[in-house]
Amino acid sequence: MLPTSETLADLSEGEVLARIFPRLPGSAAQLLGPGDDAAVMRAPDGRFVVTTDMMIQGPDFRLAWSSPHDLGWKAAATNLSDVAAMGARPTALVVAIAAPPSTPISVIEGIADGLRDCCEALAPGCGVVGGDLSASDALTLAVTAFGDLEGREPVLRSGARPGDVVALAGRLGEAAEGLDLLFRLAVDETGTPDAALAQALRAQHPDAVAAQLAPEPPIDRGPAAAAAGATAMLDVSDGLAIDAGRLARASGVGIDFTRSALGENVERALGGGEDHGLLATFPPGAVLPDGFRALGVVTDAAGRVLLDGRPHDQAGWDPYRGWDGAVV
Amino acid sequence: MLPTSETLADLSEGEVLARIFPRLPGSAAQLLGPGDDAAVMRAPDGRFVVTTDMMIQGPDFRLAWSSPHDLGWKAAATNLSDVAAMGARPTALVVAIAAPPSTPISVIEGIADGLRDCCEALAPGCGVVGGDLSASDALTLAVTAFGDLEGREPVLRSGARPGDVVALAGRLGEAAEGLDLLFRLAVDETGTPDAALAQALRAQHPDAVAAQLAPEPPIDRGPAAAAAGATAMLDVSDGLAIDAGRLARASGVGIDFTRSALGENVERALGGGEDHGLLATFPPGAVLPDGFRALGVVTDAAGRVLLDGRPHDQAGWDPYRGWDGAVV
Structure with missing residues (x-):
């Protein structure tokens, strides 16, 4: 059997984790990482920022359009953005993944690589400190992200004053343009998302498609x-x-x-x-x-x-x- | 239309949140709760404990057996337990819920009530400080829980010494007994979980069934x-x-x-x-x-x-x- 055809059902939970952990980025703020009942994080100024977001196959992404790397990247990026919007520096993520037992382990590895590459590119020092693996019919990623306010007050939505x-x-509108392109040009004649068409579209419109599938x-x-x-x-x-x-x-x-x-x-x-x-x-x-x-x-x-x-x-x-x- | 027949599809996201927020417990450690891009939490000793766990309809629960209140309760309880196992006092949860658009809003309200009642019963002062709502085919709850070590060192898995x-x-074995009872006696002749049979079983074996569906x-x-x-x-x-x-x-x-x-x-x-x-x-x-x-x-x-x-x-x-x- 080729390694890439191994599925989650072929491996124990421990074996899956052993494949994923080495691919994940460590957090500079972590005192204790994955492997115990919970992680322990540093909160240098006595506070931490936290946000959570879930991405689900179907309503939130299509596997014909998004690579596993895209999914990990986007799940990290969207959560990091909520942390940044408080004025905080992202420190860590915890990631729960649910997937059908028939999912190739390479998909989970690709998600892990996307999480790592996004953290390294957009929030160096931010890493994955914990997670959970479950079975489901639809691939699901639930990410919770943490940030450090570094002694500053959080920037709320409520502080704007007339004259500001x-x-x-x-970017503005590019992600929507990418989604519009995908729905118009990366579907077959029945309207079903098509991987080959999506790949061709991405070569033609790299900025818009990437803004949708792997935003920065x-x-x-x-x-x-x-x-x-x-x-x-x-x-x-x-x-x-x-x-x-x-x-x-x-x-x-x-x-x-x-x-x-x-x-x-x-x-x-x-x-x-x-x-x-x-x-x-x-x-x-x-x-x-x-x-x-x-x-x-x-x-x-x-x-x-x-x-x-x-x-x-x-x-x-x-x-x-x-x-x-x-x-x- | 009766209020109980309203579904998620009948309401805007804001309307759903307005129904849920008042039912959720506040956290004594929260500096900023739900409503902004992220919550801000107190971490009095400069550290926090974090764990995450996902529960999915099908592999993790059956709607014929678990009430919405049970689901909220169990999602909180299992995460609180991981926090407690580090020697930490639970301070807060963030909760991502994905549900089919046809889900009655009363189901989401019941989950919120279960989250609240579990926090109040098992971890007073712990509350829900953030969340996310998504659409999915299978009801999914992803909970991330936080805890305060109160100045103590975390208790790891690795510290046991010969002679300890x-x-x-x-409890020991009761949750498994409850699951065994449900699979044997709360299914119809085709093996499909049955709500009426589950209710009757719970009256007969309250401890074992509750240990499975709403553990304490x-x-x-x-x-x-x-x-x-x-x-x-x-x-x-x-x-x-x-x-x-x-x-x-x-x-x-x-x-x-x-x-x-x-x-x-x-x-x-x-x-x-x-x-x-x-x-x-x-x-x-x-x-x-x-x-x-x-x-x-x-x-x-x-x-x-x-x-x-x-x-x-x-x-x-x-x-x-x-x-x-x-x-x-």
Whole structure:
């Protein structure tokens, strides 16, 4: 039997873990890593930041489009982004994976490699300190991520004040463009996701497809924004307009975007989901940290999102309404 | 439409969260709870303990047997037990739930109630500080739990020394007895789990069925054991013999159980899974903390589990081999 055809059902849990552990990144903040009932982490300033997110085959990804490496990468990246959006530096992840017993061990190894490569690229020093393996029908990744505020106050959604500059680090609309391309051009005539078509599409549109399948959120800009005095910040996961609305309501302010700052496709910039950029507000006159660009200003139009001073309404992604039920 | 027939698909994510949040327990250690990109937790001694575990409809539970309240309870209890097994006091949980869009909101509310009641009963002050909602075909709960070592060193699996007393807090074999009863007596003639039969069984065998569906691990005995000088400890999740073997290998010692200490059904005590008791070792002559009873002694038979001095071998639960594929 070739090594790559080994499945989870062929190996004991201990054997699977022995395959995965050496591939995972260690955490610089770990006092005790995987192997006991729980891990023990350092929390140097007496606090830690924590967020959790689950990705499920079907509603959240298709195996014909995402490689195992993509899945591990994206599961890490989206959680790291939530940590960064508090102004914290990511320190560690714990990862629960559920998979059908027929899953090749190479899939789990690929996920582990994606987790490692994402941490090394976007959040050096952040590692995997624990996890869990279960059986399921649909491949499922549940990641919980931790961060260190390094003595700073967390940057909440609620701190924006009228007159602040609205700024963004990261891409806008590219992940949505990638998803749109995949649904239009990487499906066969029956509408079923197709791996070969996805691979060809990725060669043609590498930036958009990668923004969807293996995003590179600007993790280190979170702590940088906090250090530069950001008054509010959040991860742009459901589209700029939706997430700006959240920040606006939490802060009791308006967010007025400047159309000319939003690029060529303004609707996609405002509506596209899964950007995982960092939307932050800075006091008037603040020097924006490297990587942030101004998109508009904070106004006193409580809870409203505006475009060149006019109201802008935008429907959003909803996990129970947006899934077509397909799991291929 | 009756309120109880509302499903996840009928409500927006925000509406679902508004239903759940008021039911969840707050954490005494929380500086910032749900609602931002991440929570912020207190870590008073500059460290925190973390563990994660996923429960999936089918391999891990059947909806005909477990009520939503049971599911929330068990998801909390099993994670709290891993925290306690380090000698830490549980402080908080984050909970990711994936469910079919057709799931009644009352199911999610029941899970929230179970999480709350379990925290309040077994780990007062521990609360839910964050979470995630996703769509899936199979109901899935991924819980990550945190704990505070309160200035003590964590109690690892590796610290047992020959001559130590082997002791247990919690039940032995009852959860396995409960599962056996359910599989024998709470299925219809086709072998399909049946809710009415399960309810009748629970009335007849309340302790065994509850030990399986809504276990009450002795969470506060973890910190108590640590304070009393436990040299090693772990959560008994896969059966006493299997888990004693883990402790024995990690410590490089043998564990010799005394048959007369294991109750009437010795095989079930040694083999039954999901007990979630705490197996700990204490220095010779130590006064065992309340709730612990001696089960044997630590020997120098490196890595071996013995029964009255004779080798005992025991096969164990494996997540990819133990599931029959049924998800009802």
